[in-house]
Amino acid sequence: MSLVPPHHLRPYMTENTDWQIIFDGSRHLIQTPHWSFKVDFDEFNFISIKQNPFFRFFKVCKKKHLICDVTAGLGRDSYLLSQLGYSLISIERHPVLMTLFAEARARCDNNLFPDWHLLFGNCEDFLQSNIAPDTIYFDPMFENRKKAMTQKYTQVIRHYCQDSSDNATYEFLYAYCKDNKKRLIIKQPTTGASKTFSKPHQIITLSRMSNLWLYQF
Numbered sequence: 001m002s003l004v005p006p007h008h009l010r011p012y013m014t015e016n017t018d019w020q021i022i023f024d025g026s027r028h029l030i031q032t033p034h035w036s037f038k039v040d041f042d043e044f045n046f047i048s049i050k051q052n053p054f055f056r057f058f059k060v061c062k063k064k065h066l067i068c069d070v071t072a073g074l075g076r077d078s079y080l081l082s083q084l085g086y087s088l089i090s091i092e093r094h095p096v097l098m099t100l101f102a103e104a105r106a107r108c109d110n111n112l113f114p115d116w117h118l119l120f121g122n123c124e125d126f127l128q129s130n131i132a133p134d135t136i137y138f139d140p141m142f143e144n145r146k147k148a149m150t151q152k153y154t155q156v157i158r159h160y161c162q163d164s165s166d167n168a169t170y171e172f173l174y175a176y177c178k179d180n181k182k183r184l185i186i187k188q189p190t191t192g193a194s195k196t197f198s199k200p201h202q203i204i205t206l207s208r209m210s211n212l213w214l215y216q217f
């Protein structure tokens with residue numbers, strides 16, 4: 001156990017909940033009364049990368065394109081994008097999620113993912129200042145319909161991100177991409193998609209549960 005938690009994690013380590021953030025000597029993990037959770041990209045159970053709809057969709061992007069995953073969460077989608085060989089910037093604003101993500105990223109062989117960088121903070125701030133991606137990937141929180149069946153991965157994200165201001169982020173990203181002629185890709189559920197987001201130029205099926213909405217300006 002870590003005796004001195006990193007400064008930015010301290011408020012979450014003392015919050016009044018059954019959930020704890022612990023350090024096992026090499027990394028942080030989440031401990032609930034019923035299970036523990038760590039991020040380990042090797043444990044993700046992806047189908048073959050070439051059969052994955054992400055591959056079929058993103059392969060049409062030129063590899064030189066810089067993709068920015070503006071809501072990286074615990075990094076699963078980012079990991080997939082980086083496996084496809086894109087230059088990638090992953091942004092996440094929650095300190096707990098970013099810590100788990102960054103520790104998992106640090107365990108990846110850097111030679112395999114030389115062009116994958118992480119930024120901690122609000123995507124709006126980075127896009128307005130020092131980064132200029134070609135494609136923006138936005139994965140807002142979906143409404144939770146089947147609470148009991150939700151994976152640990154999603155439960156952890158939901159636990160820490162209950163007050164997400166996704167509509168404001170959407171408004172910003174839509175205007176940013178339109179003004180700067182960028183491509184915007186938004187993950188949406190197959191049923192119960194946002195009614196406030198503009199109609200996309202194209203919809204691509206990603207899985208039984210989700211689609212990609214594409215805006216090409």
Ligand SMILES: C[S@@+](CC[C@H](N)C(=O)[O-])C[C@H]1O[C@@H](n2cnc3c(N)ncnc32)[C@H](O)[C@@H]1O
Nearest residue numbers: 071072073074075076077092093122123139140
């Ligand atoms: C649905 S989760 C994304 C899950 C992610 N695609 C994955 O594979 O783990 C949305 C995440 O976006 C983050 N987020 C929401 N708005 C943000 C913003 N404006 N800037 C940076 N991160 C943001 C939240 O903290 C949350 O972790």
